[in-house]
Amino acid sequence: MTGLFLLTALFVLLSIGVPVAISLGLASVMTMLFFGDQSLLSSAQKFFHTMQVYPLLAVPFFILAGTFLTTGGVARRMVAFANALVGHFRGGLAMSALLASAFFAAISGSAPATVVAVGSVMLVGMVASGYTRNFAAGVICNAGTLGILIPPSLIMVIYGAITESSIGRLFIAGILPGTILTLAMMITVAVIARQQEMPRQERASVKVVVQTFREALWGLMLIGIILGGIYAGIFTPTEAAAISAIYAFVIAVFVYRDITIHDVPNVLIEASKITVMLMFIIANAFMFAFLLTTEQIPQMASELIVGMGLPVWGFLLVLNVLLLITGSFMEPTSVVLILTPIFFPIAMELGIDPTHLGVLMVVNMQIGLVTPPVGLNLFVTAGVAKLSLEDTIKASFPWLLVLLSALMLITYIPWISLVIPKLILD
Numbered sequence: 001m002t003g004l005f006l007l008t009a010l011f012v013l014l015s016i017g018v019p020v021a022i023s024l025g026l027a028s029v030m031t032m033l034f035f036g037d038q039s040l041l042s043s044a045q046k047f048f049h050t051m052q053v054y055p056l057l058a059v060p061f062f063i064l065a066g067t068f069l070t071t072g073g074v075a076r077r078m079v080a081f082a083n084a085l086v087g088h089f090r091g092g093l094a095m096s097a098l099l100a101s102a103f104f105a106a107i108s109g110s111a112p113a114t115v116v117a118v119g120s121v122m123l124v125g126m127v128a129s130g131y132t133r134n135f136a137a138g139v140i141c142n143a144g145t146l147g148i149l150i151p152p153s154l155i156m157v158i159y160g161a162i163t164e165s166s167i168g169r170l171f172i173a174g175i176l177p178g179t180i181l182t183l184a185m186m187i188t189v190a191v192i193a194r195q196q197e198m199p200r201q202e203r204a205s206v207k208v209v210v211q212t213f214r215e216a217l218w219g220l221m222l223i224g225i226i227l228g229g230i231y232a233g234i235f236t237p238t239e240a241a242a243i244s245a246i247y248a249f250v251i252a253v254f255v256y257r258d259i260t261i262h263d264v265p266n267v268l269i270e271a272s273k274i275t276v277m278l279m280f281i282i283a284n285a286f287m288f289a290f291l292l293t294t295e296q297i298p299q300m301a302s303e304l305i306v307g308m309g310l311p312v313w314g315f316l317l318v319l320n321v322l323l324l325i326t327g328s329f330m331e332p333t334s335v336v337l338i339l340t341p342i343f344f345p346i347a348m349e350l351g352i353d354p355t356h357l358g359v360l361m362v363v364n365m366q367i368g369l370v371t372p373p374v375g376l377n378l379f380v381t382a383g384v385a386k387l388s389l390e391d392t393i394k395a396s397f398p399w400l401l402v403l404l405s406a407l408m409l410i411t412y413i414p415w416i417s418l419v420i421p422k423l424i425l426d
Helices: 002-015 020-035 040-052 054-071 074-086 092-108 111-128 133-148 154-163 167-173 175-196 206-231 237-255 261-294 297-307 312-329 332-349 354-368 376-385 389-412 415-425
Strands: none
Touching: 002 020, 002 261, 020 261, 020 332, 054 074, 054 092, 054 111, 054 154, 054 206, 054 237, 054 261, 074 092, 074 111, 074 206, 092 111, 092 133, 092 175, 092 206, 111 133, 111 376, 133 154, 133 175, 133 354, 133 376, 133 389, 154 167, 154 237, 154 261, 154 332, 154 354, 167 175, 167 206, 167 237, 167 354, 167 415, 175 354, 175 389, 175 415, 206 237, 237 261, 261 332, 312 332, 312 354, 312 389, 332 354, 354 389, 354 415, 376 389, 389 415
């Protein structure tokens, strides 16, 4: 009864438009007040316990690093390098946008930041070169979703903290799925470009390729520093986040000099706003998860689903459908925080690898970012591209087929998520 009230209260609050963080906290407090199994003191303790979860320290540092890199000209240099590599193909500018998004995703870990940073540079150039604004917006909107799959990923950090899974293992597990998805979208662009005879640019000389690579190198090196340092055992993922923030500050202020010392306080304030918002959601979600566990809702759900005799493929199908639906109405972090405590024990009971499950959830959240009515990338892209939300949705919709196809591959071929972690870490 208590668990039913908790879940009902949450979904009623969400349905009437109460913000996710408030809904999570209010549903938990109401349940404690009405049923009295736990004291409000335990609620407060669980709320502030979030600040003591060591892996979550990575969140503010990765946000700070991404803010420095987004504010500076790192994205512009990565776009130039990507354009030098693939701009000579038909549809090359669109491919450059995809490749630059993959590069920037690997240093920012944020989908909206990727859309803003790459889209603000590429959209104008694509339209000026003869691409329709709608096509350019569709490419940028979906390319931006790579920001939560290619490491470092804030969603993976949060999933790892909740499930006590290795964040380093999750990071490396996202490399191959992210690469496959990037290539799939680039191939799609190539096919469309050939059919519609889209423009191409002159082939860049070796000198230009080398020059743009050198200019982008300081930003690209952050990928090697984060992943190389983690897998070489030099530092933990949390320490890597702190190092990435310091490195981003140094290259933005002293190397590229896109940001002056006087601009740093504004960058810190912007990063703090994002961090406070996200950590408030996480704190309320930890309190909500505490009540779920206390009322044994995950255990009951696990017994129910296992008792139904669902095969693994059937459970994964049901999980995907549920994640796609909830991802359409809620922000990715909230979905992972709410549903992971419920479905993680079931997945473990069925023998699903926790790393594979984490990647699977992230890919579902990618699709949620471009699915109305609450797809965050849709709103960001509409602003950057100066299109109506309706036109942005229409532009992004055809790309859902690519994302859904990748989701099916990643769901039913666990090897894609697990092969690199096994090669490197086992």
